[in-house]
Amino acid sequence: MAHVLRRLLSVAEASDGVVAAAPPVPPSAVFRRFWPYTRGGRRWLVPVVVFSLLGPAVDAAELWLFKIVVDEVLVPRDLRPFVWIAPAYLGLILFSGVLRFADDMISTWVGERFLLSLRCDVFRHVQGLSLGFFERRRLGDVLSRVTGDVDAVETFLLSGVADALYYVIRLALFLGLLFYLRWDLTLLALVIVPLFWGAARHFSRLIKAASRERRRRSGSLSAIAEEVLGNVALVQAYNRQGWEERRFEREGVGRFRAVMASARIRAVYAPVVEIIEVTGGLAVMGLGTWKLAQGQLTLGGLLVFLALIGKLYGPVHGLSGLGTTFYAASASAERIIELLDQRPQVGERADARRTGRARGAVEFDGVWFRYPGAPSWALSGVSFRVAPGETLALVGASGAGKSTVAKLQLRFYDPDRGAVRLDGMDLRELRLSDVRESVAVVLQETLVFHGTVRENIAYGRPGASEADIVAAARAADAHEFIERLPEGYDTLVGQRGRTLSGGQCQRLAIARAMIRDAPVLLLDEPTTGLDVRSGRRIMEPLRRLMTGRTTVVISHNLLTVRDATRIVVLGHGRVVEDGAPDDLLRRQGAYARLHRLNAGTVLS
Numbered sequence: 272m273a274h275v276l277r278r279l280l281s282v283a284e285a286s287d288g289v290v291a292a293a294p295p296v297p298p299s300a301v302f303r304r305f306w307p308y309t310r311g312g313r314r315w316l317v318p319v320v321v322f323s324l325l326g327p328a329v330d331a332a333e334l335w336l337f338k339i340v341v342d343e344v345l346v347p348r349d350l351r352p353f354v355w356i357a358p359a360y361l362g363l364i365l366f367s368g369v370l371r372f373a374d375d376m377i378s379t380w381v382g383e384r385f386l387l388s389l390r391c392d393v394f395r396h397v398q399g400l401s402l403g404f405f406e407r408r409r410l411g412d413v414l415s416r417v418t419g420d421v422d423a424v425e426t427f428l429l430s431g432v433a434d435a436l437y438y439v440i441r442l443a444l445f446l447g448l449l450f451y452l453r454w455d456l457t458l459l460a461l462v463i464v465p466l467f468w469g470a471a472r473h474f475s476r477l478i479k480a481a482s483r484e485r486r487r488r489s490g491s492l493s494a495i496a497e498e499v500l501g502n503v504a505l506v507q508a509y510n511r512q513g514w515e516e517r518r519f520e521r522e523g524v525g526r527f528r529a530v531m532a533s534a535r536i537r538a539v540y541a542p543v544v545e546i547i548e549v550t551g552g553l554a555v556m557g558l559g560t561w562k563l564a565q566g567q568l569t570l571g572g573l574l575v576f577l578a579l580i581g582k583l584y585g586p587v588h589g590l591s592g593l594g595t596t597f598y599a600a601s602a603s604a605e606r607i608i609e610l611l612d613q614r615p616q617v618g619e620r621a622d623a624r625r626t627g628r629a630r631g632a633v634e635f636d637g638v639w640f641r642y643p644g645a646p647s648w649a650l651s652g653v654s655f656r657v658a659p660g661e662t663l664a665l666v667g668a669s670g671a672g673k674s675t676v677a678k679l680q681l682r683f684y685d686p687d688r689g690a691v692r693l694d695g696m697d698l699r700e701l702r703l704s705d706v707r708e709s710v711a712v713v714l715q716e717t718l719v720f721h722g723t724v725r726e727n728i729a730y731g732r733p734g735a736s737e738a739d740i741v742a743a744a745r746a747a748d749a750h751e752f753i754e755r756l757p758e759g760y761d762t763l764v765g766q767r768g769r770t771l772s773g774g775q776c777q778r779l780a781i782a783r784a785m786i787r788d789a790p791v792l793l794l795d796e797p798t799t800g801l802d803v804r805s806g807r808r809i810m811e812p813l814r815r816l817m818t819g820r821t822t823v824v825i826s827h828n829l830l831t832v833r834d835a836t837r838i839v840v841l842g843h844g845r846v847v848e849d850g851a852p853d854d855l856l857r858r859q860g861a862y863a864r865l866h867r868l869n870a871g872t873v874l875s
Contacts, residue, residue: 629791
């Protein structure tokens with residue numbers, strides 16, 4: 272069986288799976304890491320322990336009643352004891368049913384509360400990670416960890432521990448009864464217990480490796496599905512369905528092999544344990560029958576002893592099998608721990624300052640920045656200043672570093688050298704929430720949530736009134752087309768705004784920025800993807816949005832930069848030119864060349 276697993280892992284190493292395996296973590300470390308999440312539900316573990324004590328006691332009482340029925344009713348053929356035995360047995364069954372109901376309800380409540388706390392904390396942690404994390408990771412794999420892998424942690428920490436406690440109590444109780452009935456037969460029955468543990472130890476290691484590979488492949492499947500279905504228009508336009516299906520199938524086959532390896536290991540483990548259990552039972556049955564023939568044991572005593580042996584081997588089997596369950600669940604726990612161990616690249620100082628309402632002075636002072644793992648600098652010594660109420664345009668070819676400036680302004684990253692300042696204060700000295708609260712953005716990619724038009728506009732300022740929402744829509748030149756929608760402001764726009772045109776989505780984004788009313792405005796290629804007519808139409812609401820705000824316009828389109836008071840031309844991450852638009856035109860440099868290239872578009 273081990274060679275099957277080695278072949279599986281060698282295939283995994285040779286494959287081009289899109290998700291790497293999480294580093295291994297000892298089970299004790301997993302337990303210490305997640306135990307704090309039981310806070311708030313720990314008091315309910317007390318009744319769970321009580322139920323674990325009462326359940327085996329009820330089972331033992333039922334078996335003891337069976338011994339009495341055999342020895343005092345069936346063998347002597349005397350029905351008188353049955354008068355009290357029958358209602359006692361029914362009472363035990365009823366009490367057992369109440370116990371199971373209460374145990375199931377409380378255990379489920381504790382487990383689901385744990386899952387809710389952990390899943391929300393993981394989601395909160397992921398949201399707090401820097402943008403660089405999401406640019407390096409596959410979103411589908413992250414989603415797989417937040418959903419499926421979190422469930423397995425509960426199995427490891429609560430359900431598994433509760434089962435272990437239940438098995439230990441049953442084992443202790445039934446061992447006590449067995450020694451009370453026949454100590455010699457009990458010792459014979461315990462001879463095979465080490466075989467249980469040996470088999471469980473061997474198979475658990477194999478199952479853990481197979482489970483780790485299965486969870487990794489599941490993350491890969493989620494990542495591919497999210498990526499392909501999120502870009503289905505591109506896939507279909509280029510007729511890449513077949514290639515994507517083969518890529519998805521390749522990861523699916525990897526998961527299939529991992530699941531089959533795990534199934535083969537479990538399939539072999541089950542009969543091995545059953546053979547060990549039957550061997551012990553047959554040995555006890557043989558010796559017990561001999562003692563029955565010698566008159567050293569009653570028929571009821573033998574039958575109850577054999578039944579108790581079955582009850583004894585159940586907990587032993589369960590405890591040995593829990594090892595495989597723990598190891599399988601720990602593979603998912605490792606993936607969650609790896610996620611929780613990720614630290615934001617952008618942190619907030621303990622003594623971070625609050626800004627209040629910023630004036631809006633933006634400054635880049637000798638900024639050098641390189642993306643993690645990148646071979647070259649994205650920005651090299653970039654410096655410029657934008658006074659409150661001024662409009663600065665950043666222009667340049669693709670890859671010049673314009674969007675990097677936007678990411679640093681929003682503090683998605685920190686510069687490696689130099690400083691980005693707001694009102695003269697280094698952004699690293701300010702509270703991160705205050706930095707971003709001071710900026711309204713209209714991004715290159717128009718981001719619209721699946722929800723109503725009203726919800727998308729109000730996303731810029733939670734709690735905005737209906738009057739504020741409508742006013743923002745009017746200022747963004749969006750009110751008229753919203754009124755024509757089937758449900759007006761209550762119309763669902765679809766995922767990523769797919770029921771709206773590009774221009775309509777962009778006007779919703781402008782309305783969202785309007786209602787935020789921040790002192791700094793960041794426009795990152797606001798007309799990208801729009802035709803000339805749509806681009807011209809949104810210019811007027813953009814001008815209204817820019818009025819009275821410090822504005823940084825990032826664009827290669829002169830439609831959006833001709834109202835700027837200053838132009839900064841970037842080239843290969845450096846400031847090539849800086850000055851007023853008319854001055855730069857007279858210099859006949861980089862900006863003048865860009866102006867000539869775009870003149871036809873502007874005038875058409």
